[in-house]
Amino acid sequence: MNESCHILAAEIITSLGVGLDHNWKQLLAQQCGIRKLQRFQTGKYFSDTAGEIPLDVFDELARKNSIEDDSKIFILSQAVIGELSKQLSGMQIDLSKHRTGLILSTTKADIEALRPVALGESNRPLNNYWNSSCLAQAVADANRLTGPVMAVSNACASGIVAILLAKSILQQNAADMMLVLGVDVLSDFVLSGFSSLVSLSKEPCKPYDAKRSGLSLGEGSGVLLLSKKSHSGYPFPAVIGGAANNDANHITGPSRTAEGLKLALKRTLKKAGLSPDDIDYINGHGTGTLYNDAMESKGISFIFGHKSPPITSMKGYFGHTLGAAGVIETALCTKILNETIVPSSLGFDVLDMEDHLNVAKSTLRLKKLNNLITFKCGFGGINAAIALQKKGLS
């Protein structure tokens, strides 16, 4: 029952800009999209920096995609699907003509819409998108999708869990194609929350680095189109395995023994039919917090030993996009597989962890890059990983 599914197309929007190709170039140029906050009051939060998308970009995205709704999360959702549609028209794929479903991956959806209700100013939220399934249905309706529609909320692992769920639905033959949409926006709610946990870095985050001091939040959207059938002429890879496991250890803190991550990596390899030696690159979670990154090093060294493949985190480029992270970073992983280039782990300089990690300090042009693993971890002790394989090898 463990069949592969194929990524037919992918698009992203981050604080680095609009489009997968544009973001890829920014990564290769080592550009950082983490800047001083513009939309939010500075001095209020533990950190004044984040991977924030400028307001004029939101306005431009709404105008270009004829979006009348002013909800930022709806704009990012629709705009990234708009970008994807450009690719799909070249591939002669019309989503509405197939049984296409949608899985939304988000942590807090449009949580700002709930503010007046929470503060007793009104008994009506600003919109219904505070509820992730309402947002999912609105996006599905706007794109005339007729397949299954649902939202996944598995914290920062949501994106990878959503990809696994889409794969399961395709394997059941319950849909022809599945869109996996990851989206989260910065909000007073989220900035205050991470400030209260004292887990934000005052400067752009430094994943895996000895001087790391916390995470940088980000916002953005990513979308993947998955199908059981590949599309001739297009180089996107296959999702050949994946797993999600729990640490059963702590609600917010990572496991000191990396229990869940070890299991998720082990099961991902087993389901993909690969050995650790077959993995050419790892896209880690790499938030830049002391304990998360140490946990990752423990899990990776347990599975891969001292010959671990290069690993990078993308959080140094556009911050931690929470529920969107798994989808945005998987989209960028498709570029990594296609180009056989691994952009450096921005912010990393010196490793000081007990366990070995082969962090890429500079851009790597590899001789062989056939298989990679991307994983994300989140509140509730959840760890999720998938293995991607270059097209034509599976």
Place this chain on the structure above:
Amino acid sequence: MKIYITAFAYINSRGFGGYAKHTNWTDIGVDNFNQCQWKQLFNSAFDRFGRLDSLSKHVVAAVELLGIPMPCNDMKDNETAVYIGTELGSYEVDKLFYKSITQPGGASPKLFSYTLPSTAIGEVAMRYNVTGPNLCISAGELTGLVALWESAAMLRSEEITRCITVISNAGSPDCDSASESSSYALLLSTKLPENTHKVICSVNFDDHEHNCPAVSDIQKLYDYIKKPQQEALWLATPKGYNTKNRLRIEHRG
């Protein structure tokens, strides 16, 4: 692949109860339940519920009613999954956290930790040492149906042998009272239970053409398990799923 329901539990405005080997609906006292007991369950400083948010309390309390033995050592169980379906997610604690932002003490880290519905999964996982797959899903009014369907699909894939599936809502936008909340928990298994549980129902993916009416409301499943009026109950295929399969639930007496 055979799938069994080996325990079922619920908490709603009518009370709480369950059906496992050592319990039945009446001996838990479902008919004698009142609001006062509800408050005792959730609103007082219960040791084991003290730090939990409303959703996690609903989820954990329902799972406790399944009668799964607490682990007696550090052994992890990676063959059991925890799947949660929740339409409202962390709505209640989201409002509380918002209030805390505006208060003099500032945003509460304790509340923020629970503003993701998946933390309820973590609470269950920690209690029972289960490290298997997790899913927290929301699909509007079909949330329960989709959660159950995907739990059965995960079991059918043979990745795991048990799934703790909880369909839970804590509070509602229209009515903040606990009486609008509900939680249903099921223990699904592909193995015949040994000591602690017994087979209550079998669950099959049924793709035969038939004209039997199907239901999409989990309350109907609860009614059927409690008092079967017919040989089998069919759960509807979730909207959008392009398959003839239905879940056929058959009571095993």
